[in-house]
Amino acid sequence: INKVVFAGGNILNVKANKRVLELEEVDDAFFYPAAGDDGTPVGAALQIYYELCKRDGKKPEFHPLEDLYYGCEFDDDYIKEVIKKEGLENKAEKYDGIEEIVGELLAKGEIVARFNGRVEWGPRALGNRSILADPRDFRIVRKLNSAIKQRDFWMPFAPTILEERMEEYLVNARPARYMILAFDTTEKRDEIIAAIHPQDFTARPQTLNEWNPSYRKILKTFEKITGVGGILNTSFNLHGYPIVGTPELAIWTFKNSGLKYLAIGNYLIKK
Known part of the structure; x- marks a missing residue:
């Protein structure tokens, strides 16, 4: 395994993430930015989405994570x-x-x-x-x-x-x-x-x-x-x-x- 995705509160340790990227065995790695409890609902929503797609015979769509400006704004x-x-x-x-x-x-x-x-x-x-x-x-x-x-x-x-x-x-x-x-x-x-x-x-x-x-x-x-x-x-x-x-x-x-x-x-x- 040369490309790895990490999630969970431990990856808020940026020095550990740095060491991972420096390993010869790792070609690339992605660290989920909302790594704590704040990111858990997204995983739950994705799980339900995949289950619904499977039930309805649809192919899931994949969209790369981009900016994180998802919250409230005020005019x-x-x-x-x-x-x-x-x-x-x-x-x-x-x-x-x-x-x-x-x-x-x-x-x-x-x-x-x-x-x-x-x-x-x-x-x-x-x-x-x-x-x-x-x-x-x-x-x-x-x-x-x-x-x-x-x-x-x-x-x-x-x-x-x-x-x-x-x-x-x-x-x-x-x-x-x-x-x-x-x-x-x-x-x-x-x-x-x-x-x-x-x-x-x-x-x-x-x-x-x-x-x-x-x-x-x-x-x-x-x-x-x-x-x-x-x-x-x-x-x-x-x-x-x-x-x-x-x-x-x-x-x-x-x-x-x-x-x-x-x-x-x-x-x-x-x-």
Whole structure:
């Protein structure tokens, strides 16, 4: 067996996944991104689907798993009402090109929380419910951990890297769109130093293709200004809390943390 599919909570251990891919016996492997209990209903649904196809004499259709943006989304009208309810009208401004604004803020060293589009399925924030930062300055790690994420200093962050530039930063690079693989990093690691493991310099990246055009605009703006092909991406939540799922929770987290900027829909809120 040279091609293997893995599922189950153990494959959230990205270092183990890295070792599997390095085995000579393994030509390729797929690691199911919703590896915990959140992915179990999909298996149950597929089982019933195959049984129904067999009963009805139909051939099952197969569709590759692509993006994981399966959850709820909220339009600007709803977000506007929440902003008004929270008394933040005077601190919020609507932009047609919010992605460019966010990219410019990141290039200036600002930290921006992002709530946009449909929420991600699975345990990883993949740009729509994320806190974003400039990965070049390791000092930003302390600020993220102490003032915003409120978690232990030793917990590493991860990068989102433009897929067309992944080979510049990752050794034995391959598409890693779900933040479930780990890689050694190249000599260009200093450009993303705040978003990799500080001890062994490995990275648990999200390589970003065309599945999320809005998020790509942020990275492309940041790249245009800085020349760097990635940013720091961590989940939008306080330590011990789930990833924010609604505008109300996004604003609550914004208010109860050291975050200065919140890009929510096409609105930018500034403290």
